[in-house]
Amino acid sequence: AQTVTQSQPEMSVQEAETVTLSCTYDTSESNYYLFWYKQPPSRQMILVIRQEAYKQQNATENRFSVNFQKAAKSFSLKISDSQLGDTAMYFCASTSRDTGNQFYFGTGTSLTVIP
Amino acid sequence: EAQVTQNPRYLITVTGKKLTVTCSQNMNHEYMSWYRQDPGLGLRQIYYSMNVEVTDKGDVPEGYKVSRKEKRNFPLILESPSPNQTSLYFCASSPWDRRNSPLHFGNGTRLTVT
Numbered sequence: 001a002q003t004v005t006q007s008q009p010e011m012s013v014q015e016a017e018t019v020t021l022s023c024t025y026d027t028s029e030s031n032y033y034l035f036w037y038k039q040p041p042s043r044q045m046i047l048v049i050r051q052e053a054y055k056q057q058n059a060t061e062n063r064f065s066v067n068f069q070k071a072a073k074s075f076s077l078k079i080s081d082s083q084l085g086d087t088a089m090y091f092c093a094s095t096s097r098d099t100g101n102q103f104y105f106g107t108g109t110s111l112t113v114i115p
Numbered sequence: 116e117a118q119v120t121q122n123p124r125y126l127i128t129v130t131g132k133k134l135t136v137t138c139s140q141n142m143n144h145e146y147m148s149w150y151r152q153d154p155g156l157g158l159r160q161i162y163y164s165m166n167v168e169v170t171d172k173g174d175v176p177e178g179y180k181v182s183r184k185e186k187r188n189f190p191l192i193l194e195s196p197s198p199n200q201t202s203l204y205f206c207a208s209s210p211w212d213r214r215n216s217p218l219h220f221g222n223g224t225r226l227t228v229t
Contacts, residue, residue: 009155033216045205045220053116089158092219103172103207103218105149 002027002088002094006106013082020067021077021109025091032096034068034075039108040088048090051075079111087113117142121221122205128196129229136191136205136224146211147189148173148218149181151202164189165211168209196228 003026013019025034036048051059051068058066063083067076075094079086092106119140128134140147148163150173160173164183178200180192189208193200201224207218 004157006157043203043223044206045218045223047217050217093158102160102163104160105150107155107157 001102002016002029002032002096004092004094004102004104006090006092006109008022009107010110010112012067012114013079013113015082015084016041016069017082018078018080019082021079021090021092021111023077023106025073025075025092025094026105027073027094027096028113029096032094034066035093036066036075037091037093037105038086038088040085041089045091049077067114082113084115085112087111117219119206119208119219119221121204121224123224124222125225127169127227127229130197131195134193134196134226134228136204136206138189138191138221139187140189140208140219141187142208142210143186144210144219145186146209146216147183148207148209149179149189149191149205150205151175151200151215152205152223153202161191161204196226198228199224200226200228201228 004037005024034051035082038048049061052073063080065078091108095103122137149161150158159175160180164170206221209216
C-alpha cells in the first residue's frame with residue numbers, strides 16, 4: 001500500500017504571489033505516478049499536473065510546477081502568479097501499476113487566494 | 116464530449132432504504148473506481164474495476180456493492196445505508212493502458228442518510 005501525506009490543511013496567498021503546497025508519500029514500489037488535483041467550490045475534480053517517478057525532470061504546466069524529490073519522497077506543488085480562480089482544495093495522489101491498482105489521496109490543502 | 120456522468124447530484128435518504136448511484140463513462144476506459152470524500156480524510160477508494168466482470172475492494176468497501184456488467188457503467192449500491200455513509204461520492208475512470216493515465220472524475224454525488 002501507499003500513503004500520501006499533506007501536512008498543511010489550510011494555506012493562503014496574496015494574489016500574484018507564489019505559494020508552495022507540500023506532499024510526501026511512502027511507497028516501496030519503483031514504478032509509480034504522482035498527481036495533483038484541484039477541487040474548486042464547484043467540487044469538480046480537475047487534474048493540475050502529473051509526474052512519472054522515473055523522470056528526473058520536474059513537470060510544469062503553465063503557472064503550476066512541481067518539485068519532485070524522489071529520495072526524500074516529496075512532491076510539492078508550486079503555484080506562481082496566484083489568481084483568484086486558484087482558490088480551491090488541492091489533493092496530492094499516487095498510484096502504481098506494479099502492485100495493486102489503487103489510487104491513494106492525501107487529506108487535501110485548502111488554498112485561499114486573497115485579493 | 117468525453118465525460119464521466121454520475122447521478123444523482125444530490126440524494127437524501129433514510130437509514131436502511133436501498134439506493135443506487137449510477138456512473139457512466141463514454142471514453143471506453145477499462146478502469147473505473149468509486150471514492151468517498153470526507154472532511155479531513157481526503158478521498159478514500161471504495162471499489163475499483165479493471166474491466167468488465169472484474170471488481171476489487173479498495174480501502175473502505177464495507178457497506179457498499181458494485182457491479183461491472185458493461186464497460187461503460189459502474190453503479191455503486193448501498194443495500195442498507197447508514198448515517199455514517201453520509202458523504203460526497205465520486206466515480207472516476209482511466210485509460211489504464213497508458214502508464215501515466217490520470218483519473219477522470221464525475222461531478223460527485225452528495226449523499227445524506229438520516
